[in-house]
Amino acid sequence: MARVSGRSLWVAWPAGVLCAAVIAALLWLAAPGVPGAVDMIGAMLRGATATPSADGAGDAATDAAPATDCRDLYPDPLWAELTWTPDVLLSQNTDPPATASALATALTPAVRFTCTWRTGDGRSVSTTVATVPVDTAPVAHAALAAEGFDCTLEDGAARCERARGTVREVHDLRGDVWLSSVLDDWLPEDYSTQVASRVFPAQPEGT
Known part of the structure; x- marks a missing residue:
């Protein structure tokens, strides 16, 4: 029976470990920005779903003047x-x-x-x-x-x-x-x- 060629294990394992290390490093670098990104997305969603007041009046700052x-x-x-x-x-x-x-x-x-x-x-x-x-x-x-x-x-x-x-x-x-x-x-x-x-x-x- 002929042998099917494939990846060499001694090459695949080091490459996999290296990729995992790179991904972990990127996640570690991005971690400080996650709360800010979550806040920004939340603010965008709140703005998109906000409904105007029934009487058409503006916000408190507008109403004050x-x-x-x-x-x-x-x-x-x-x-x-x-x-x-x-x-x-x-x-x-x-x-x-x-x-x-x-x-x-x-x-x-x-x-x-x-x-x-x-x-x-x-x-x-x-x-x-x-x-x-x-x-x-x-x-x-x-x-x-x-x-x-x-x-x-x-x-x-x-x-x-x-x-x-x-x-x-x-x-x-x-x-x-x-x-x-x-x-x-x-x-x-x-x-x-x-x-x-x-x-x-x-x-x-x-x-």
Whole structure:
């Protein structure tokens, strides 16, 4: 019977031992980096599976700072809804509040910014963030209530709403800030509540 040729044992054993030694050395060198790699992979997985908050608000750092422009004014879901509206145009300027109330003149607001969305079919949403004299909420409450607004006054903060035909107005006054929204034939869900959350961020507990 013919003998089948194969590897020589005296060559195979030293080669196997050498390979095992190399692998062991590589594992020993890589060991210090394993915890960091595990942490990095865990962070990536947590970020991939994180879900946004139901109200579209950002993280605590974002919520702590009031909006300073139109992009800051809108939580992401509301921003997406507005920008994806067909034939819509956004303008940011320092125009006075779009309200027909005499309050716009009486309070002489210093407008920070006004965001106005208009569609090709004539609908519009306009929101103004302005600075007014401190603690004018009670005065605004009385003035707007006399004009037919449904108003509440609590802890020095006034909120007034009125709907006439297709036009709805919502005014929030807290401290020295006046948030005024006028919506004409266009009422995104929870609009006034969502923008108020960006203008009057919730204070951290214990403050």
